[in-house]
Amino acid sequence: MTGRDGAPRVVAVDGDTVLLRDGAGGPELAELTPPPPAEGQVAGTDPGGRPYLAVPRADVPPGTRRARLMDVLDELPPVQAAAALRAVGFHQWVRASPHCPRCGAPAALRADGRSRRCASCAAEHHPRTDPAVMMSVTDDRGRLLLARRTVAPPGRMSPPAGFVEPGETAEEAAVRELLEEVGVRAAVAGYVTSQAWPFPGSLMLAFDLRAASPRITVDGEEITAARWFTREELAAAVGDGTLVPPPRGSLADRLVGRWYGPGYAGLTGRPAQGS
Numbered sequence: 001m002t003g004r005d006g007a008p009r010v011v012a013v014d015g016d017t018v019l020l021r022d023g024a025g026g027p028e029l030a031e032l033t034p035p036p037p038a039e040g041q042v043a044g045t046d047p048g049g050r051p052y053l054a055v056p057r058a059d060v061p062p063g064t065r066r067a068r069l070m071d072v073l074d075e076l077p078p079v080q081a082a083a084a085l086r087a088v089g090f091h092q093w094v095r096a097s098p099h100c101p102r103c104g105a106p107a108a109l110r111a112d113g114r115s116r117r118c119a120s121c122a123a124e125h126h127p128r129t130d131p132a133v134m135m136s137v138t139d140d141r142g143r144l145l146l147a148r149r150t151v152a153p154p155g156r157m158s159p160p161a162g163f164v165e166p167g168e169t170a171e172e173a174a175v176r177e178l179l180e181e182v183g184v185r186a187a188v189a190g191y192v193t194s195q196a197w198p199f200p201g202s203l204m205l206a207f208d209l210r211a212a213s214p215r216i217t218v219d220g221e222e223i224t225a226a227r228w229f230t231r232e233e234l235a236a237a238v239g240d241g242t243l244v245p246p247p248r249g250s251l252a253d254r255l256v257g258r259w260y261g262p263g264y265a266g267l268t269g270r271p272a273q274g275s
Contacts, residue, residue, distance in 0.1 A: 011083055013057070017067060020072065029084065043083045054090045069085070105119055107123075133204070146256070149223060164205075183219075184213070238268060
């Protein structure tokens with residue numbers, strides 16, 4: 001994606017969709033010409049330091065197409081995927097929160113695009129973020145636990161995850177969610193990293209967990225299947241198509257790749273990406 005010198009790059013969002021243009025190397029965020037007015041929120045920067053600006057736009061100009069971000073996250077270059085995630089999260093908050101939650105009066109978006117100010121009670125409101133946890137769980141043989149969620153596409157399995165409940169720490173949530181969903185008792189071995197995930201508005205916190213026992217009992221509601229994988233078993237399952245890896249750019253994908261080690265990108269058939 002290229003842009004005019006000095007002009008921000010634009011992420012045109014509408015709900016959970018982004019505007020794309022199909023290039024020689026695959027889909028990329030559409031470059032809008034002329035660029036829209038400088039409204040919205042900065043959604044990151046490219047490697048050259050130029051900002052990506054999240055701008056609401058529902059039309060589809062010639063030569064572009066609109067797609068759900070979740071459907072194309074695998075295909076976008078990492079820098080663009082990160083910008084699109086922030087842009088979609090911002091836009092969904094803008095659309096869902098036009099009024100003050102304290103008094104119900106209209107709340108106008110501030111000029112910096114990062115908060116709203118109520119016209120009646122002058123309260124300032126920031127986007128809501130719900131903390132969630134994702135667990136990279138291994139047993140005493142070094143195998144990785146992957147689970148299939150009820151709502152997942154066919155064949156997709158990912159590290160277990162869940163929301164933090166009121167009054168508990170993220171570490172407590174990781175242990176509880178793992179036990180509730182797949183019946184595995186484990187202890188937190190350390191914090192890994194985090195990722196904003198705007199579906200609808202979460203902050204994913206990743207932890208390493210060590211299982212006390214490999215026994216699995218899925219809940220049958222949120223999780224329909226779960227199993228332990230060696231690296232050889234994971235490679236075979238991906239190779240024969242019985243397992244679909246998590247979306248590229250997602251925290252789940254990073255955790256699986258971190259555990260698998262060198263060769264994961266080649267295993268999943270994902271070429272090196274640019275900006």
